[in-house]
Amino acid sequence: METGGAKQRILDRAYYAASQYGLESLTIGSLASNLGMSKAGVHGHFGSKQALQLATIRHALSVSQRDVVAPSDRAPDGLPRLWALCVALTSYHEEIGLHGGDFWVTVANEYDSRSGPVRDTVEAIMSRWMRRLEDLISAAVRLGQLTPCDPAQLAFEIQALLDAGGHQGWLYHDPKAPARARAAIHRRLDELRTPDAPDLTE
């Protein structure tokens, strides 16, 4: 029990730090001193910096699954679920405020031009996320909610706006950034919406 609790505290702290500063700047030493633990104690749970980085990624994935993906999955398939996902993520960016950082935005940008196992793991998870967006777009077209469009192009645009709703808000200390992202995605989906499709409530 004690061991599980300590490991969880380390992962919570690592997740919080990496959301702002990335996974490269995580060090076992600074985590230990932040948590009032010994370096050997933190090291014992993970064994290496890379193992700590990969464990932090798994932790972040379970947080996103619980807080963003699972709630949106309760919305009907296709357009309502796609829109619920966009609302959930932009609302999350509003909640964390201007100094928080979003683990996936920060870490995806950190590793986009790197190589190695951590980058490969981040890329695989982000690719799965992009496939989720594309599948919801395809479902929306199949269900007659959206007029035919290129799912990869639309997913690219939605993801660009979601990322910017975080990033531009933090960089310029602009609390309106998530709402700008939501408004732009709303406008784009509304253009493609068929007359019979369910409304997108903002």
Next chain:
Amino acid sequence: METGGAKQRILDRAYYAASQYGLESLTIGSLASNLGMSKAGVHGHFGSKQALQLATIRHALSVSQRDVVAPSDRAPDGLPRLWALCVALTSYHEEIGLHGGDFWVTVANEYDSRSGPVRDTVEAIMSRWMRRLEDLISAAVRLGQLTPCDPAQLAFEIQALLDAGGHQGWLYHDPKAPARARAAIHRRLDELRTPDAPDLTE
């Protein structure tokens, strides 16, 4: 002459490395070993890591000014100049390819949730860039090329797509990302274009 040449070589190398890995991971030691110089030799030109980071930012600014901003300034004011800037930047992302990284995309993301003098410098430069986009949008509206719109919202959307044309290309090794960004910006500007405005050639 020799001193100026060495300093320029250090800055070229630092700019190249930071475009992929950011400014935090720059070290005087690794630059020296990459350039076959002594650590003291590199240190002598800058004095501190922060001074090196700030000098690298100034170097990057002069490169962007020369390669992206100055050529677009030759296009007529308003919509043609805004479009020329978007074409220049997405073409640059196509040229650097899938492993290159773009200094400003990388560094703006690296510092968005940090604090301190390097972050403040990056933020000031990126804010000036955003004002440039907004001013070109306002000019396009004033010149009757675009229908009235919120310049801050449209600049947010254009910047989101420009960033993603770099970032998503590198993360997913997708050579189409810059063209996706260009197509999305083209569609958006074309929607807002007045019948009398100059055409946007893709």
